[in-house]
Amino acid sequence: MSSRKLHLNAFLMNTGHHEASWRLPESDPHAHVELDHYVELARTAERGTFDSLFLADGPQLWGNVAQRPAGALEPLTLLTALATATRHIGLIATASTSYTPPYNLARTFASLDIISGGRAGWNIVTTAGAEAARNFGLDAEPAHAERYARAAEFLDVALKLWDSWEDDTILADKASGVWGDDAKIHPPRHRGTYFRVEGALNVPRSPQGYPLLVQAGSSEDGKAFAARYAEAVFTAQQTLTDAQAFYADLKARTVAAGRDPEHIKVLPGIVPVLGSTEAEARANEQVLEDHIVHRHGVANLERLLQLPLGSLELDAELPAELPSEDAVEGAKSRYTLVVELARRERLTVRGLIGRLGGGRGHLTFAGTPEQVADKIETWFTQGAADGFNIMPAVLPSGLAAFVDHVVPILRARGLLRTEYGPRQTLRERYGLPRPANQYVKTPALV
């Protein structure tokens, strides 16, 4: 048995990833804006010795509040509160490179990294959609390629800011009255296409140097960006074959970018729906599907496919003619995944909504704990994953069920740590090195 271990991330969303989860009798429809809900989830994930937990984000009010719990606590704020309620688990916040000045975002992440003792991670997104753009003075979203060019420059600026204090800047010499060594402060003096940032960060270098860099876009631009910067990648894959191809491609791109392929961890999303028998699991899945309000689902699908509202029929397949991925501005790879899923399984709109309602394109898998563990082990050992992004359909119950029933199996098979051991940074949990400071020159060997 290899000593290679699974990396598990808990993707926390409202009362669960299934859009109808809030309608179940057990669910609290106010939970998504209550700290206690997230504290319970974080502690459950920590009981399951997960590497990290994760919050998605976009700076806009999504969709229609009639449909499902809307609004959220801002991720960096919520994760800071969770940092004080946990001890080991990593805390990964989504934040956009399109709508926040880099100086502000760099200092907030550095602060969270200090407060959490080195447990901060950043899921870097460029934020698709005109709705977000219109909250920040723009009429339309920047083009996909431009968003990624801006993201790359944003990263360069942020890395300069996080390195702007050397680790040993603070002298704290009370006797002479000299607190710090000014020669170890390196103002970025950055003048680029999108940003000009002159001065050093006003936060000392944090325990990890900077947060774990995570990425989740699977478009061509997204994969190129991941190969260059990302240390962990979240991805939506429906089949083992597709997941293996994605995994091999991303590792190869990372090598081509001059990096160690071990320094990028690939985590496909999985929506486990558990039952003590397969039939019970499928029945649990059916209960969720039965709570979907289809008029909402049709409108969401029309929006994703960039079709006029009212153009889809619930009990027909998708139209034969659809735009190509190239013509889509927004979540390009999600678009292609959804269209291919519908074509491959010849799903009606109703069937497609049922499949997407649980995972929005992520792999939904209903089964017994053994079956879920088998699936995870297969993908993990067959070159498709370094770990998984666990996306319970219903929260908190689905996460507790995974921790209570699947985690013990994974541990028994030697695939998952049985305890955290000493305190580690998030990067250490993922088996990644602490980054060097770009301004510190390694002395030449004599």
Added chain:
Amino acid sequence: MSSRKLHLNAFLMNTGHHEASWRLPESDPHAHVELDHYVELARTAERGTFDSLFLADGPQLWGNVAQRPAGALEPLTLLTALATATRHIGLIATASTSYTPPYNLARTFASLDIISGGRAGWNIVTTAGAEAARNFGLDAEPAHAERYARAAEFLDVALKLWDSWEDDTILADKASGVWGDDAKIHPPRHRGTYFRVEGALNVPRSPQGYPLLVQAGSSEDGKAFAARYAEAVFTAQQTLTDAQAFYADLKARTVAAGRDPEHIKVLPGIVPVLGSTEAEARANEQVLEDHIVHRHGVANLERLLQLPLGSLELDAELPAELPSEDAVEGAKSRYTLVVELARRERLTVRGLIGRLGGGRGHLTFAGTPEQVADKIETWFTQGAADGFNIMPAVLPSGLAAFVDHVVPILRARGLLRTEYGPRQTLRERYGLPRPANQYVKTPALV
């Protein structure tokens, strides 16, 4: 005895407000970036039944790291962590209207207000100085008047965002599958001079509606802004007469702006240096002065007075000719206060640095606990203050000394609450009403 009670705010800064505090044997020169330091301070302030605690901020690395502890934890992040470590005390963060998009700041404050159970406050600043501007793509700071015009529009946008959900938007009707009432969502659709913000906030309306609005600029623009928006004002006043004039002026301006003068609380800053005798207090003050490194102090003073570096002599008075306040871009009222202090007391540069080293223009007062309580009572009862911004010279010891020795006297005199009682929002602690939602029309009386 009136039932009117003092409002006390703990202004937390590093190892204390005195610039040399970090050099004392008792001080930890790393404390300013350690969560535990602030948790201890917050709990001490809560033991003293303070209304709130407060963090200053600017998005730049101030001055020279050689001089004193530099860098900080970002205030909204730090206060979120402190929200989970406290139960009653208000949490006031400084944030700039010049360098953050309003959508982002509005959602972070709304999130903190929810997480803290209604204890968030916002000290609104426009951020003086070219150093900050150059971290955000500008070559120089915007002019003083333009910064305030932008701040007023920022407030209007933020208030629209905080009101964009009516309080009763969430229906949570599981049976029908309707979560929220879309008719109670009000997108700002704001198109102004500085900002365009289309969509509703992605956070439901918070316990306070929005954070307590605090302001601290005492320039003409600052006072006009305070009269229109502020619910609490921090101010630096050196004499009872000046403080009375400021207090009367601000209350009159608030009435002229159509507001209740009781709905703006004026809190001058005080730097108490305590001793069991007056002589011991003065000796404690002298120890701090003896730790000042004068070359730093001269440079800071030259920067404040906008004089060339090297132009001041340590043992001479200020030059007879200095720029007028009108010619100063930046902290205008602080400039005038410092010049008037030096002229009034005929201080040498060395003497002025000694006076400013403790409070940067705020009232430094060395004395016994009785004397400090007398000072506070006089200002409170003589029309100069609704409470105080307590700025200990040394932290944590100075705050603990105030709570242990001055607070009991104020309580015995009936000037300060003896316990918090039931949980309240920050606005309730300050005796202010919860703001109405601008989009909800009060029905006409029949």
